[in-house]
Amino acid sequence: MAGKPTRQQAEEAVRTLIRWAGDDPDREGLRDTPARVTRAYEEFFAGYEQDPKEILKRTFSEVEGYDEMIVMSDIRFESHCEHHMVPIIGKAHIGYLPDKRVIGISKLARLVDVFAKRLQVQEKMTAQIADALQQTLKPKGVAVVIEAAHQCMTTRGVHKPGVALVTSRMNGAFRDDEKTRREFLAIIGRTSTAHLPNT
Ligand SMILES: [Zn+2]
Numbered sequence: 167m168a169g170k171p172t173r174q175q176a177e178e179a180v181r182t183l184i185r186w187a188g189d190d191p192d193r194e195g196l197r198d199t200p201a202r203v204t205r206a207y208e209e210f211f212a213g214y215e216q217d218p219k220e221i222l223k224r225t226f227s228e229v230e231g232y233d234e235m236i237v238m239s240d241i242r243f244e245s246h247c248e249h250h251m252v253p254i255i256g257k258a259h260i261g262y263l264p265d266k267r268v269i270g271i272s273k274l275a276r277l278v279d280v281f282a283k284r285l286q287v288q289e290k291m292t293a294q295i296a297d298a299l300q301q302t303l304k305p306k307g308v309a310v311v312i313e314a315a316h317q318c319m320t321t322r323g324v325h326k327p328g329v330a331l332v333t334s335r336m337n338g339a340f341r342d343d344e345k346t347r348r349e350f351l352a353i354i355g356r357t358s359t360a361h362l363p364n365t
Pocket of ligand 1: 247248249250251252316318319
């Protein structure tokens with residue numbers, strides 16, 4: 167990305183935030199914190215360095231005649247909300263109806279991480295995962311449901327612990343065919359999308 171700051175500038179910014187919080191970045195317990203936070207950011211936001219198309223491209227394989235739904239549920243992820251930069255922790259459920267090509271399920275988990283490890287809005291992340299699969303794998307349909315707790319809702323502002331936001335994106339057969347959608351929702355342990363916004 168253009169204008170990426172140096173590590174030293176990033177550490178300096180953390181020092182500023184510590185002072186903004188009301189503490190002294192030079193006291194013993196905090197002395198190494200700017201370096202630690204900067205390293206943690208490299209991990210939290212590793213998704214910016216990864217291309218979802220690369221992950222999906224390498225793993226195509228021909229699967230003679232297999233046309234049943236493939237579902238991977240409860241893919242745990244940690245992300246960060248782009249409004250407050252605090253954690254969003256949840257799980258993703260992905261289903262697709264293959265059209266000749268499938269990918270290894272571990273790649274679905276990696277795909278979730280590519281988008282989770284960025285600053286996010288849950289609705290956007292749901293759509294990004296579905297669209298990346300649709301564009302590269304070209305299946306007959308893709309379904310993505312994400313349920314997550316937002317720490318910006320549980321630790322500040324409205325303080326509503328335990329609230330999970332559920333978002334979904336249904337494409338192709340999952341949108342057009344009620345039976346397919348029901349089958350997917352039953353597998354992931356939900357009975358309807360009546361209350362789900364189709365983002
Ligand atoms: Zn937030």
